[in-house]
Amino acid sequence: MKGIFSGGAKLPNDMLKSFESRFSISVFEAYGLTETTSFATCVKKDLSKRVAGSVGEPLFINEIxxxxxxxxxxxxxxxxxxxxxxxxFKEYLNLPELTSEKIKDGWFHSGDLGYKDENNNIFVVDRVDNMIIIGGENVYPSEVENLIPKLKGIKDGVLSSIPHDILGNELVLLYESKSDSAVEMSQWNGVFAQHLSSFKLPSHSLNHYRSSVYSFTTSIIPS
Known part of the structure; x- marks a missing residue:
């Protein structure tokens, strides 16, 4: 085996490098949907031009x-x-209204949030409808969730929100700890401060393992 394709969900760059190093097999990230009959982008064969975090360039048969x-x-x-x-694809079977909503002037609106660089490499960030508004600012859960592998003591987690009287919402990190021992929230502050704006910081956390609620100490994190 000389290579494999990865798709369906975002592949953390650290995991990609670890897999390639361990198995000596190249990983080619791709992006697509059922509506694009599978791939719409793919990393090219020349991995020296691969851009970290990108799912590659559009295929020659489609534009993005x-x-x-x-x-x-x-x-x-x-x-x-x-x-x-x-x-x-041509249409959703027997769903003309949905087809009209998703295909406009020949362009299929994927519902995925992303961006491209100056070389037309595509980056997928999140789903558009996953956005959480905090005091008028937009937060996408993946921005926080992508940092979970860097947080000590956490096995996995997701970002959610609860209502807030002034801000509209406030963020809650739901996570599973690696053991039943208490996790010190303060040890995560440095990671969050390096990568997140202050309004993207979780205000609370819920440890699924311990079924306990903790509050983050955010006052020491720079804005």
Whole structure:
């Protein structure tokens, strides 16, 4: 075996490198949907040009744009991924309203949030409808969830929210600890401070293993 394709969910770069190192097999990340009859992007064979975190460039049979509404966005600006090409499906069977909602002027609106760089490498961030609004600021769960492998004592976790009287919502990290011992929230502050703006910091956490609720100490984290 010389290589494998990875798709269906975002592959952490650390996991990709670890797999390639352990098995001496190249991993080619790809992105697509049922509506694009599988792939719409793929990392090229020359891995020296691979960009970390990217799912590759659009296939030669389709085009991809990043849009906000009907406006195409410039490189590195996040928006919805839309796709047009000969690999695109025709319609949802017996669902004309959904078809009209998702296909506009020949472009399929994927519902996926992403961006592209100046070389047309595509990056998938999250689902558009996963967005959480905190005091008027947009937070995508994957921004926090991608840091979970860096957090000591956590096996896995997801970001959610609870209502807040002033901000509208506040963030809660639901996680499973690696053991039944208490996890010190303060040891995560440095990781969060390096990668997140202050409004993206979880205000609370719920340890599924211990079924206990903790509050983050956010006052020492710089804005």
């Amino acid at each position: 744009k990043i849009v906000s509404g009907q406006k195409e966005l410039p490189p590195y600006e996040k928006g919805e991924i839309v796709i047009k090409g000969s690999n695109l």
